[in-house]
Amino acid sequence: MAQKPGIPKGTRDFSPAEVAKRQYIISTIKHHFETFGFQPIETPSFENYDTLMGKYGEEGDRLIFKILNSGDYLAKADETLLANKDSQKLIPHISEKALRYDLTVPFARYVVQHQNEIEFPFRRYQIQPVWRADRPQKGRFREFYQCDADVVGSASLWQEVELVLLYDSVFTSLGLKGAAIKINNRKVLSGIAEVIGAKDKLIDFTVALDKLDKIGEEGVKNEMLEKGITADAIDKVQPLFNFTGSTEEKLDKLEQLLASSAEGMKGVQELRFICENVKAAGLGQSVLDLDVTLARGLNYYTGAIFEVTAPGVAMGSVGGGGRYDDLTGIFGLKNMSGVGISFGLDRIYLVLEELGLFPETVTENTKVLFINFGDKESLYALKAIQKLRNIGYKAELYPDAAKIGKQFQHADKRGIPFAVLTGDEEISNNLFTIKDLKTGEQLTLPLEDLISKIK
Structure with missing residues (x-):
């Protein structure tokens, strides 16, 4: 007996109904x-190994x-690495390509x-x-879609304002x-680490702080202590654990906390510009929330950081x-500031x-x-079907001259609301008999009236 086929964990098949819903989200975002004003591009599903590796931090690279x-991939592998089973050092010798981890690094x-062909600032989706x-x-898969919009070639904070408005428009x-559009700034996080004397522990500090909503205040403090951040430094950051108030009040508190940090104050100024102008422009049904514990993608974000819940x-x-001032620098193009956002299609679907x-x-x-x-009746029907399709109606002909009951059963299982019958009498009189499969009502009509009935 043949083994039942399956698919890899973290991947999915999609039914017609699921695909229709996904396309609805994609078309709305698009x-x-x-x-x-964003323009579409596409990049290959896989990139050169060296293009991706070293761009996402140790954990990202591992994923x-x-x-x-292709071919005998072990033929040119280092014998010593093979003998020692040193997989990490062996991989570059047997793998020249990798599936893309996100769309940001391929975009960079x-x-x-293509820098000589692009007109900057370049707005791409x-x-x-x-x-x-x-x-x-739940909500995390090994294969999933990202829907990204980025602007490169401009350091203007108006881009961040526009991206908040874009999030709001879509949702x-x-x-x-x-929908809560959370915002923070990498410079603010750096400033906080500086004023509490933990500048050399920035990543450890922010990674722990980012977990506040998951492991609570005590959990965050314990993790910071484990990472070598002193109890005195943690005491100084205590106000962040209960950072409440309006956006204006939060910004004022940050100014007081970061008064001795030039970088921190720069971050506060940037946040103030974005928040004030978003408020002036007005949001639809979303809320802009200043969240000082938000710390994502610190390996390449340099300014504003966004997250939407x-x-x-x-979920x-x-x-x-967020803003990445030096992402293209990893490929040799310096001073190319960019900022971008991503929509998680699969999670939006689940929500x-x-x-x-x-x-x-x-x-x-x-x-x-x-x-x-039969063939004669089908040809007569097909001419009407073409007219229906031309004006936007989804219509089809059952492919086989099967028993009538089987054809009606097919329509019922598919959830098709109307069936049309075209026998000798209908053909002779240029008419169509339409049956409402929910009510059982049946009428014989010319094509124009048939279309009105379907409406």
Whole structure:
């Protein structure tokens, strides 16, 4: 007996209804990307190994799927490394390519490679799958789509303002009320580490602080102590554990806390500019939330940091991004500032599903099935089907002249609301008999009236 086939953990098959819902989200995001002036690009699903490695930190590099070289990939491998089973040092010898981990580093490579063809500032969007060798769990997959929008070639903070408005436009269109667009600044985090005397422990400090909503105040303090941050330094950061108030009040508190740090004060000024101008421009159904514990992607973010969460759903972030002043520098192009955001398609899907926010029309099926009585009748039906399709109706002909009951059963299982019958009498009189499969009502009509009935 043949073994039942399966798919790798962390990947999924999608049914027609699921694909329709995913396409609804993608088309909504794409529409707003384009109305904000972003242009589409696409990059290969796999990149050169050296392009990706060393760009995401130790943990990120570990999660990159490596692709074995074609042919006898061990033939040129170092014998000593093979004998010692030193996999980390062996990988570069047997794997020249890897699946992309995100869309940001490939985009940086694209900008450097095509810099002479690009008009800067360059506003690009990209909607493609990425892969991570992560532990699968709810809302986290090994293969998933990212929907990115980035601007490179401008250090203007108006770009950050626009990206907040872009987030709000998309989530408002999707009907997600109260989406929290969290914002922080890498310079603020650096300033805090500086004023508490833990500048050399910036990454350890921020990684622990970022876990406040997951492990609580005591958990964060214990992790900081384990990483060598002193108790005195932790006492100085105590105000951050209960950092409440309006955005203006939070900014004022940060100014007091960071008064002795030039870098920290620069971060506060940037946050103030963004928050004040977003407020002046006005948001739809989203909320901009200054969160001083937010610390994501510190390996390449240099300014504003964004993360979006959905209200009332235990899902984690549904989007994120930030300012990266030197990302293209890793490929030799200096002084190319950029800022970008990403939408997590799969998590947004789960949120909309859980909250019942998909419109019923998204998964609307074939509207009408023409019953197949034979070749002559099918040709007559097909001319009408073409007219229906030309004006935007989903219509199809059952492919076989099977028993009528079987054809009606097929329509029922597919959820098709109307069936059309075209026998000799209908053909002779240039008419069509339409049956409402929910009510059982049956009428014989000319094509124009048939179209009105389907409406």
